[in-house]
Amino acid sequence: MSIRLKLLFSYAAMLVVPLVLIVLTALLLVFVFRGDLQNLRSFYETQIEGIDDHDYHQLINHTIARNPALVTDPGFLTTLSDEMKTGDQFVIVLIDGNPYFVSKAIQTRTQLISRLPAFHHSGYRHEWSTKSYGNEFFSLSQYDFVPKSGQSGSLYVVTQVQPLVYFSRKYLPILLTSFLVILILTNSLLTYFMSKSIIRPLRKLHKATRKIKEGDLEFQVGVGGKDEIGQLGVAFEEMRSQLEKSIRLQLQYEENRKELVSNISHDLRTPITAIRGYVDGILDGVADSPDKIEKYVRTISAKAAEMDRLIEQLFLYSKLDLKRQPFSFEPIPIAAFLADWADELEFELEKMRIRLETEIRLEASAQVLADRDQFRRVLSNVIQNSVNYMDKEDKRIQLFASSDGHHVRIQIEDNGPGIEREALRYVFDRFYRAEQSRSADTGGSGLGLAIAKQIMEEHGGEIRAESEYGQGTRILLLLPVRKEGDRA
Known part of the structure; x- marks a missing residue:
């Protein structure tokens, strides 16, 4: 229910309930003092005619005092009874305890x-209180007199009281108190x-805004419901939660930025220091022969190339991280693609005396949606990571490919030193090297597998690492199989 309807209903109830109670109280008072509504009408009629209940009692007293013989006159009694019956009042006269006159309405x-x-x-x-006679209630007014015959006589004005009126008269204080309590x-x-539903x-919400103003986001608003305030509370809680996540993410980005700057500084300092050393050697005459000078220059060139590769990888990782690296997806026959890439790779690995074993169990028609260049970069980074850490005399890399109908599974396994269990979960973090000395001669830049992970995620795929320390490492690539109707 909306707040508008709540306010309308509550204010209407505040107006209607007291009015109804006032009307009920007024009706109750009418029943108490006049018997019922008909008697109220009769009351006004008798007031207009100049005769009311009090006048009847005065008339009876006057008659008994001045002319008691009329009290035993049937004609007078009949006329008096007829006039009083409109108010549910009746006349009974007893002479020596025996009925002398009884109004027709109560003769039974x-x-x-x-x-x-x-x-x-x-x-x-004497005015007798209301009593129950059978299933009816009557009040009595008794007038005792002595007629001329000397007998004892009593005239009774009998008023029939409705049960509701009797109950109202008896419990009037309780009823009035109850009405006031209810009101x-x-x-x-x-x-x-x-107050509970609105204030x-x-x-x-006001308390929550103060906390947010003070920078405290570690709380829950705790306002819910289906009305406007409840919806506002839910939206406010969502805003607080998103703001908290945003601040945490911003802090994490800031921490990552500091780490990135530190790592870049470390990785660039090494080749720059080497370059400066060789340049100083040439300038100081340490390289005193053409062969030494050529050696120094080649070393400087290699270090510069190393810096260039590092900067290129940093730039690529930054674009991938910011989702600004464009991809050109196209259907690729994955079996033919892997076969061609394996042939090129085998030729390169032979130069490094590394044996390549391949086993491609894919149908020729199997396709994936991929960016050729970027996916080739993933494979190259994984191979380069294996090559960097090779420490066996019999160096071996194995390539396996298969499909379960939903994903193409590519597995690249080497027989290198392996990765310790504690370090395995960090291998896809940027700048992480199992070789903590951070030497580019052994561990590369530390960005290869991080870039591979970013590219695989952009392809809707997955990359995992498994390793047994001292035995080797296995990298698993998963790519969704292209179905008919999938768009590039």
């Missing part, structure tokens, strides 16, 4: 007649629930 109420109070003395008047509770509960969430 024998239980009422038999239980009327006894004669006390002439001039005695107070209604407004209190409405105020409480409105409390707003306070939580």
